[in-house]
Amino acid sequence: MWIDAWRRLAANRAAVVSAVYLLLMAVACLGGPLLTGHAYTTIYTDYVRVPPSLSAYPKPDQISGMLDEVIRRMRVELVSWNEQDDRLTMTIRSSRPIDPRVVRYFDRSSSFADPKVETTSPDGQTMTLSTAVAKHHFLFGTDNTGRDLLTRTLIAGRVSLAIGLLAGLTAVMIGVIYGATAGYLGGRVDDVMMRIVDVLYSLPFIFLVIMLVVFFGRNFVLMFIAVGAVQWLDMARIVRGQALSIRRQEYVQAATALGVSSAGILWRHVVPNTLGPVAVYMTLLVPQVILLESFLSYLGLGVQEPLTSWGVLIAQGAKNIPAANWLLLFPSLFLTSTLFALNFLGDGLRDALDPKDR
């Protein structure tokens, strides 16, 4: 069955494209931050909330402003400056002799690099300096504190994808096994198992998470457990309903008549026949989990700055729509395209798992 399902999935172009896209997304999130040239924690004070651009920062018209800013901090007077081959050469003057250590101010600014003192006048009151202009690419722009959005989006993807897939898979595994067992065995076992689910349902989610945090401290793994612990309940109910109707099917009775054990019937007959709805529900579950995570983070129980996730980025972006819409645009593009791909993959899986659908 699995081999056939795989073959059918491979024949579904939308599903294959989606699967490749998801794979690329995962690879980009894992490896991408190493290639962007920025660490996700680096703050560029000169480039707070700059819009996305394909060309490098600083733009020519920004240089003079940034230069003035540095000169102001040096408490000297700028006589003249010119730009040549990405290096600025300038002459500064002061009423007192200039300490050559003023070049440090260039180092402190993220926009300049490699400053040098070229010549100093005999009285020390005039000095010629040269400095390179540091070129930065911000393909997705920068955020409110001047961090590269591309890097942050990719880093956020690590968290979101990990929690989406891991918590999703955990929920599906527990939910399918639990629900199928309850539904197939039925009767009193089913009653007890489903009452346990009801009790867990009635616990407020936040309460559960806070309790976990209190007992175990704040922990990334804890989030998987918390989210998984809540999400499997829905899955268990869905699968139980399916299993209840499947166990009345004649093929299950036929298997009983053949002497197949309960475990064998569950594994060979009940679980495979619940997979269609499970595949679809799982693609709905993953976005739910990703959003739950951002909710937790918002409350301070999930990932913490400077680490981030798509949900957190989107929440921040939503606050900046008028001033900097790219803060919302890029993370949400990443999230929605991932969810789209997941949906296509889920539909493909459902079809692939159903031999009737050719």
Place this chain on the structure above:
Amino acid sequence: MTAETTRGTTALLELAGLDVRFDTPDGEVHAVRGIDLALKSGETLAVVGESGSGKSQAMMAAMGLLAKNGRAGGSVRYRGREILGLSSRALDEVRGAKIAMIFQEPMTSLDPLYTIGSQLAEPLVRHKRLSGRAARTRAVELLTLVGIPEPERRLRAYPHELSGGQRQRVMIAMALAAEPEVLIADEPTTALDVTVQAQIIELLRSLQRRFGMGIVFITHDLGLARHFADRVAVMRYGKVVEEGPAGEVLTRPAHDYTRMLLAAEPTGTKPPPPGDAPVVLEARGVDVTFQIGGGLFAGPSLEIHAVDKVSLTLRQGQTIGIVGESGSGKSTLGRALIRLVDARGDISLFGHSTGLIDAAGLRALRRQAQIVFQDPYGSLSPRMTVGEIIAEGLRVHEPGLDARARERAVIAALEDVTLDPALRNRYPHEFSGGQRQRIAIARALILKPRVLVLDEPTSALDRSVQKGIVELLRRLQKEHGLSYLFISHDLSVVRALSDWIMVMRHGQLVEAGPTEEVYRAPAADYTRALIAAAYGLDGTAPDARMA
């Protein structure tokens, strides 16, 4: 409009060169290939054919009720007026008002959320502009007309409170509400018990006499057509292969296919096994009760007595036929005998009492006693290949076999039921109903059981396919010395296959005896009613007394 004025003069409904095609993902399906049919008023035209012959689709096309991917060509005329291709608004003047239709499934054709009264009155208020009170009065009239007792009270009933036969009567009442001139009945009695079927047919007949309707009666049951119809059209592969007066076509068929259909009625008898044949299954006082509801907070549960103290003895090579209508407990009895449901009473298989046995012993016994179910679509897991399905029993009972040996056994089993072993890697939905039933039989037989419970194995199949299964079962019985418990509501198949017959009603045994004796001289009234209600091909009418 009375029957006399128009009878035999003009065609009421006329199909000319009607052609139906469906666009499916697998290409175009040509369901109806240019058929010509005419119906006069007061006349009953039976359209017979096997599933897939296009008989239903032709009528759906005439009513403008084709599925979205269907296209109809040719011409459909009602009293000379072309109605094919009319807009649905124009069509509504005819459809429902002049031509009405009833369907096979009385369970699903009524909306479970509304009372019978409101479902009957709604079209009257809407189309006939009757007031609520007048519509109600008319609804009571209609229910009286179709013979529903206490019609005033029944108006407030919901569909689930009615039996299948009563629901079909309500459907007929709804169809009659607008006093149609043509009634198209698509297998209206197929889902009903034989005694109820006889009543519905009688009802249709009397309504036809009173209103002079023309009836198009779609059925696969030749006996019914012979009895009920004036003319018969036999369809196959979307074409009418033969048409003529019912008596003529069904007694002196001109076309090979009609002859084949007629020959597919089960024939033959089964000689009883020798008197000293060993007893394989013995049951004394089998009693099955089901609890409905109940539980921690649900209050006391309701107990249903499904099988009430039934005893039987099955010898090697014997076939016991268990007949009865739906709800008679015959299927439950069959399942209880092989411990698929828990029962009280003594049941012993091959001399071992199944009541005292542990799980391992039960598994060993399961190998000896297998079951084949009615529904060839529901009894095979849709997500396993045929090979996996058939091999499943071997995995349980002979875990030592390697994959190759299992494969050989599967091939042998498929050959035994005359299926091509090359098909074993396909999935059940790729097979026809008859082939699926053969797969189910192969699954049961691969373990070489000695007792086979056959729970309506032929009921969901066309007659000609059914004949093949009956032949197969006969041959397998002879070759493997099998004993059968044959459960069916179809008396003709039971008669052909079994040498001993048990008649059940309301969970109790009504009568038992050698098949031919019971048929010739039934002792119980109920058995007589059952036999009388079956429409024979010889044209014998069912006894109108029963009900």
